[in-house]
Amino acid sequence: MATSMDFLINYVNADHSKATNPTDYIELDLVHDYLIWSKTLADLMTHEPTADELNAAAEIIDPSIAVTVAKCLLMDYSHDRGGSYYTHLVKGMAENKKYVYCFAFDAATATEPQLEAWDTSAHTTYAKHVLGNGTPANSMVKAVCTTTTLPGAGWAGTAIAGGSNVVLLNNGSGALGGAADLYCNLKIVIPAGYSTPAAETFILCVRYTWA
Amino acid sequence: MIYQLVFDNNEIFNGGESLFDTKWKEIPLNKKIRTIIYFIPTQAGLILSGFEKIYHYVEAVKDLNGIDSGKIKIEYTYLIIKKDNQYIQYRINQQSGDVEVNILEKDSKYIAGLNPSFWR
Numbered sequence: 001m002a003t004s005m006d007f008l009i010n011y012v013n014a015d016h017s018k019a020t021n022p023t024d025y026i027e028l029d030l031v032h033d034y035l036i037w038s039k040t041l042a043d044l045m046t047h048e049p050t051a052d053e054l055n056a057a058a059e060i061i062d063p064s065i066a067v068t069v070a071k072c073l074l075m076d077y078s079h080d081r082g083g084s085y086y087t088h089l090v091k092g093m094a095e096n097k098k099y100v101y102c103f104a105f106d107a108a109t110a111t112e113p114q115l116e117a118w119d120t121s122a123h124t125t126y127a128k129h130v131l132g133n134g135t136p137a138n139s140m141v142k143a144v145c146t147t148t149t150l151p152g153a154g155w156a157g158t159a160i161a162g163g164s165n166v167v168l169l170n171n172g173s174g175a176l177g178g179a180a181d182l183y184c185n186l187k188i189v190i191p192a193g194y195s196t197p198a199a200e201t202f203i204l205c206v207r208y209t210w211a
Numbered sequence: 212m213i214y215q216l217v218f219d220n221n222e223i224f225n226g227g228e229s230l231f232d233t234k235w236k237e238i239p240l241n242k243k244i245r246t247i248i249y250f251i252p253t254q255a256g257l258i259l260s261g262f263e264k265i266y267h268y269v270e271a272v273k274d275l276n277g278i279d280s281g282k283i284k285i286e287y288t289y290l291i292i293k294k295d296n297q298y299i300q301y302r303i304n305q306q307s308g309d310v311e312v313n314i315l316e317k318d319s320k321y322i323a324g325l326n327p328s329f330w331r
Contacts, residue, residue: 001231001232002230002231002232002269002271002283004283005273007273007275028275029281030273030274030275030276030280030281031280031281034276034280035275035276108326108328108329109326110266110267110268110269110325110326110329111268111270111321111324111325111326112324116272120277121274121277121278121279123272123286172320172324173324174320174323174324174325174326175324175325175326175329176326177326177328201276201277203274203275203276203277204274204275204276205272205273205274205275206272206273206275207270207271207272208270208271208273209268209269209270209271209289210233210268210269210271211233211235211236211266211267211268211269211326211329
């Protein structure tokens with residue numbers, strides 16, 4: 001049978017793996033849940049944030065220094081964790097933390113799974129500003145594999161966009177021999193004085209294989 | 212059926228009916244494959260023989276957000292054969308049926324990163 005993959009975020013302690021502390025993680029219901037990148041949006045909101053609230057909480061471009069978007073939050077449609085909360089702060093995002101975003105595979109793969117970013121679900125273009133405006137190396141979305149090691153203080157990561165600028169999720173060690181939890185850390189870094197403010201969405205996806 | 216195998220002893224093995232259940236891992240390890248007939252959407256089948264060993268996989272993409280979030284989309288399947296000390300990859304587009312043939316470097320990280328238990 002095909003290998004399947006679940007996507008989870010750590011909302012308690014980014015020093016804890018899913019294997020040792022499974023309750024630190026929320027598995028995303030990918031039909032209803034989503035990630036929000038924001039400067040000031042509150043953790044533990046009791047309603048789904050409105051467009052006005054998202055706009056008011058947006059990160060601000062700095063004229064002289066690159067800005068890392070301060071927060072990533074899970075919008076939890078089922079709001080059934082720890083009370084009736086719709087937003088949960090992703091712990092350890094952009095920090096020197098290992099167990100932040102988790103990809104849980106239930107069986108072996110035929111090649112190494114990889115994380116990608118695209119303009120749309122067609123997976124054909126990467127022209128949005130957040131993805132480097134056509135130049136993948138300029139993508140503002142930075143990712144680093146943390147499956148085996150911490151990313152390091154002030155980690156730079158790989159600018160991900162398109163099919164070439166990707167992050168291998170098994171640290172370059174190839175296909176999975178069996179069920180495994182892989183991890184990465186992510187951040188969005190807006191260049192200093194970036195001239196085109198925008199509210200853009202992009203698609204994060206995982207490419208994986210089975211025999 | 213995705214594919215059909217003919218072993219050296221003339222026995223036949225039929226692959227799965229779905230790319231989500233290919234039955235590749237059920238191919239006996241102790242039987243040498245003489246020929247594979249690989250059925251491709253909208254195209255004639257691909258027939259390969261004379262190889263030392265063969266590898267097959269299905270490549271899927273799962274979006275983590277957006278309109279197709281959570282759906283598993285199969286874009287390509289792959290056959291890799293080792294023949295005459297060369298690795299030849301057949302990349303099969305599951306929408307168009309187009310087949311791209313690539314000669315791979317035998318010492319490449321890609322080859323080294325394949326799952327050794329899936330070679331037949």
